[in-house]
Amino acid sequence: MDIQTQKEVIIEQFKLLNDENLIQAIKNLLEYALKKEQESLEVPEAHQKIVMERFNKVRKDPDRLMDWDEAKKTLKA
Numbered sequence: 001m002d003i004q005t006q007k008e009v010i011i012e013q014f015k016l017l018n019d020e021n022l023i024q025a026i027k028n029l030l031e032y033a034l035k036k037e038q039e040s041l042e043v044p045e046a047h048q049k050i051v052m053e054r055f056n057k058v059r060k061d062p063d064r065l066m067d068w069d070e071a072k073k074t075l076k077a
Contacts, residue, residue: 001009017023058065
């Protein structure tokens, strides 16, 4: 069963619930999961700064970039 189908099944089961405590527990679990997922997507400011510094170096001197085929050869060595 794919993830979308699993979600649909869970939603249908949830619609049948009447237990307020269980509904609140599920709500709390979903809020926690969404918060964790959001945190995992955030890129630390220090990392953003490093990327921007490298990007700016390339903009100033595009010749510093290595061709991908050339780079692959150095990785295999």
